[in-house]
Amino acid sequence: MTAALDVKGLTTRFDTRGGSVTAVNNVSFSVDKGRILGIVGESGSGKSVTGFSILGLIDEPGKVVGGSVLIEGTDLRALSPDDMRGMRGRKVSMVFQDPMMTLNPVLRVGDQMAMAVRVHRPMSKPKALEEARRALEIVGIPSPAERLKAYPHQLSGGMRQRVAIAIALLHSPAVIIADEPTTALDVSIQGQILAEVRRLADQTGTAIVWITHDLAVVSSLADDICVMYAGRIVERGTAEQVISAPRHPYTQGLLDSVPAQHEPGKPLPQIPGSTPQLSRLPSGCPFRPRCPRATELCATEPPVDDRDGQIVLCHHPLERP
C-alpha cells in the first residue's frame, strides 16, 4: 500500500547574510491513510518549517534543497508551480495556528468556502455552498447554514479554527498538515477539536500531520510520533514506544520535565542549557552540550539506530529490556 504521505531526506536551508542555516535536516517519515502523526519539538526545532516545506510554502531566503515529498505516490517536488497549485487544497491542505491566516476577514465564511471549492471543482455557487455547509457540519459546527452567512469576526476563536479545518477538508485531501492548531485555544475547546480530529481521521481516512510543542496533546492524539531537535528527527516510533519507552536522551529529558508525573513541590528534572541556535550548532549530535549521556564520540555524526521500528539518531540510546 502506498503511504498517504512519504517524506524522504527532506532538507530546507536558509541562506542569510549571517550564514547558511539548515532548518530541516534530512527529515524522513511516512503517514498511512487514516493515521495521525505528531511532530513534537521546542521552538526552533524546525517542526513548522517541515510542514511548510512539505507544501512548498518556503519563502526566500529559504529553499528546500533536497529530498522528496510523495503524496499518494506523486512527488510534489517534481511538480511545476501550476501543478503544485493543483495539489494544494485538493490533495494536501494546511491548518495554521492562527485561523485568521486562512480566513479572509472581509468575506462571509460561505463565500470564501465556496470560492475554495470552485478553485478545484467547477460547479454552481449554490452547489459549492452546499459542499461548504456539509464541511462545517463534519467539524461539528452547530447550525452550519447560519454560519455560512457570518463574517469571521462574528465567530469565536474555537469556531474560526473549526472553519479553518472545514476548509482544509473541502476536497477530502489525502493529507492535512496542522501546525499548532489548538495552541491558542482554551483547553475545553481544544478537547472538543481533538475529539473531532480523531473522528475525522478514523472516518474519512485522511492522514494528519499534527505539529505541536505539547507532548500531552500528541501522546493522547497521535498514532505515531516524531521528536525534532535542531532540524532533525531525533526519535521516531509509535506513540506508545516514544512516550512510554523513549530511547533518545532528549525525548527522555522532555518527558521528565513535564510536572504532571512528579510529586508536587519537588525539584523537576530539567534539561540544562537553552534551546540551540541553528547558526551555532556543535559538530556531531546537536544535543551533545545538554546531554547527560554525551561522550567524545558524540562529536561525530550520530548513527541511526532502529529497534522494532523505533528509530533514534544517537550514539548512546537508552537501552530497555
Next chain:
Amino acid sequence: MTQPLLKIENVSKRFTRMPGLAERLVGRLTGGGKPVVVHALSDVSFDVARGEVVGIVGESGCGKSTLGRVVSGIYAPSDGRVVLDGKPVAHERGGNVEKLTTRVQMIHQDPFASLNPRMKVGETVAEGPRHHGIIPRGEVQARVRALIEKVGLEGAYADRLPHQFSGGQRQRIAIARALAMDPELLVLDEAVASLDVSIQAQVLNLFMELRRDLGLTALFISHDLSVVRHVCDRVAIMYLGRLVELAPADVLYSDPKHPYTRALFASVPTVGSGKREFEAIKGEIPSPINPPPGCAFHPRCPLAGPRCRVEVPKLAGAGASRTVACHLNDGGVELKDKAA
C-alpha cells in the same frame, strides 16, 4: 490564628465602554447605543496566608488576569476591597498606590515585552529600588549583581541588553527585578506559559527554590493545571469572573467537586495516560458582557437543574477546607417550592 497577608473581600471589577458619537446617534433611532459593561470579576473573596502560594486557574475570560491586576494595584476594584497585611489598599490614590506597588510585584507572561529593550538588564533590575530609595545608593550595584546571581545567571550579565538573552533567561531577569523590591507578595501572571517545556522546568525549579529560601507569598495565575499542581499549596478555579472552587491542591486534584472543575480536568490531555477522550465540556465559554443568569456554568453543565438558571450559587464550605460554589453542595438543583 495569624492574620492572612492578603485578603480579597467581595471584589468585583467591571469595565465599561461608552458608546462613540456615531453609536449614540444611531442609538437614538434604534434604542441602542448604551454603555457596554464587561463583568470581569464578580464578588470574589479569599485569603492568602503568609508564605502560601495560591494558584488561580481558568480559561480565557474567567478574570484570572484581572484579579492579578487588582491585587497588584494596577486596577482599582469596582466593588469590594483588597487588604494587604491588615491595611486596605488599591482604593487609595497617589502616594499610597506607590507604596503598594513596592509591596506587590508582578511577573508577566511575555519576557520579550516586559523588559525595556534599550536598557541594560542591570539597570532594569536597579530602577525600582533606586527610585524608591530601598537600597542605599552605594550598594545598588552589588545588590543587583547578587540578585542576578540569585536567579541563576552570571553577575557580569548585568551589562547586557535583553536581546542578548533567551526567553528563559529573560524570565529569570524579570524575577530578579520583582525580587529587587523585597516584595511581600508576588503575582505571577502566566509566567512560564511562553517558555519551552525544557526551559519551563528550569524556571519552575528556580521559583520553588526562591520560595523556600525567601519564604515568598504568591498568586500563581496559570491555565496549566499540571504546573499549578506542582507549585501551589491551594488552587482557586475561576469561571466567567467568579470563583467556583477553592481547595488545597491535593484535595482539589484528587476529588474535584464543582462540575466545571471536573470537566476541566477531564478535557486536559496528559502525557502517557493513554487517554483518548477529550470532549468533556460541550459548548463555548459565554461572553462576560452578557453572563448567563444564575450559575454562569449552567448552560454547559451536565447536572444543571431549574434552580441553577435563576439563583447564583454562593461559595460555601464543603469539608476538608474546601469551598465550592454549586447548588449541588447546598440543597440540590431543583427549585424550592415557594409555598413551603
